[in-house]
Amino acid sequence: MSTFDDPFDSDRPLSLTGCACGQHRSNAEHDHAALALRCEPVGGQETSQETSEQKRYESVVASAVMRAMFPKDAARRAFLKSVGAATALAAISQFFPLKTATEAFADAGTPEKKDLKVGFIPITCATPIIMAAPLGFYAKHGLNVEVVKTAGWAVVRDKTINKEYDAAHMLAPMPIAISLGLGAQAIPFAVPAIENINGQGITLAIKHRDKRDPKEWKGMKFAIPFDYSMHNYLLRYYLAEHGLDPDIDVQLRSVPPPEMVANLRAENIDGFLAPDNICQRAIYDGVGFMHILSKEIWDGHPCCSFAASREFITTSPNSFTALTRAILDATAYASKAENRKQIAEAIAPANYINAPVTVLEQVLTGTYADGLGGIKTDPRRVDFDPFPWQSFAVWMLTQMKRWGQIKGDVDYKVIAEQVYLATDTRKTMTEMGMAPPAVAYKSFAVMGKTFDPATPEDYLNSFKIRKSS
Secondary structure, eight states, X not given: OOSSOXXXXXXXXXXXXXXXXXXXXXXXXXXTHHHHTOOOOTTOXXXXXXXXXXXXXXXHHHHHHHHHHOOSHHHHHHHHHXXXXXXXXXXXXXXXXXXXXHHHHHTSOOOSOSEEEEEEOSSGGGHHXXXXXXXXXHHHTTOEEEEEEOSOHHHHHHHHHTTSSSEEEEETTHHHHHHHTSSSOOOOEEEEEEOOEEOEEEEEEGGXXXXXXXXXXXTOEEEXXXXXXXXXHHHHHHHHHXXXXXXXXXXXXXXXXXXXXXXXXXXXXXXXXXXXXXXXXXXXXXXXXXXXXXXXXXXXXBOEEEEEXXXXXXXXXXXXXXXXXXXXXXXXXXXXGGGHHHHHHHHOSTTTTOOOHHHHXXXXXSEEEOSSSOEEEOTTSEEOOOOOOHHHHHHHHHHHHHTTSSOSOOOHHHXXXXXXXXXXXXXXXXXXXXOXXXXXXXXXXXXXXXXXXXOHHHHHHTOXXXXXX
């Protein structure tokens, strides 16, 4: 079952494809949304904002009830085909107080602050955060959000800690590191949403086109965006699996993503593991080629996150909830392939990513030049699924300990559940008519090696190459 489902469509399994709002297969279906209890367009044109919002709340509540009543696809589809959407609504209304529930949902809370600042780094990993401004998702949820382009990750961290930003685009491990006091003062942060999955790659300078075996990379210099990043952990993992000690056999340097291509061109570095738009820009400029996509290391890995301090969450809970809803809404829209070209145009301007639309389209659509004369297609090169799996956090903690960023005993489960808000996000997604996972932990494979979040120390101890404690 997809995270972004439409429970009132009886003709197909629950999944999303495309209309203007991101929840229907076509504009025709979108136009009949009211009859089928679906959703309203962002900033509805033919109704007042109040009426549009009321219908949206009705849609969310009715969708949530339908999901609860018919968790099995077959039963839901059979019911809708036999009675139709309108009759289904009437039947549900007889035994569930939809009007009362809708009013309660709509009155859940006015944002304490409507004028907010959200920092971001100009990379495609921040797509939902960035696009939510020009495409109206923040406004839809009652917020006036200024998304602020920021030079580097340390700056994002410091400005968020100093309350210059209300929330921020952060690398997925950063809120864990900040909460633990790694590299900065310990301040509790939390993650209600993952910004993107996959979406990175290892790019090498053109002069290394014949060095496709990592065993030949000894002595080379690689850039990563930040020490507490999936880029760092995935590159280290990849090198170690090929027999290289990343602390001895190569040099790793932290370089802000916008500066990576220039450093590659100047031969200050030999390659980098970076966000896909940085990789693609190096290819576009003729200075690099794609060695491997990060999804070939771990398909479905998290990259970046949407994060806020616990203080902001506590003092402005309604603003935080509205922000989270806007991000989840934008992520649903970004998850559909047919919206990606529009999104590329929306986030390309100088105040956002400042990149040629062609570069962003190659990243977001997955049809791209590899820098070696080939054209490749992978629609899941980057993808968008917001659920903050706590098993992601546990894996990151194993790598922090593996490479000496954390010393001593680690309470993996407690830290993961304090920082990654799976329970709260599940509740919000359900209220919005989405279909979040029923659990917060799952196993996955990284380069063929299975990770079980229930036994993180066993996983950690299985690695031959690691930093000595």
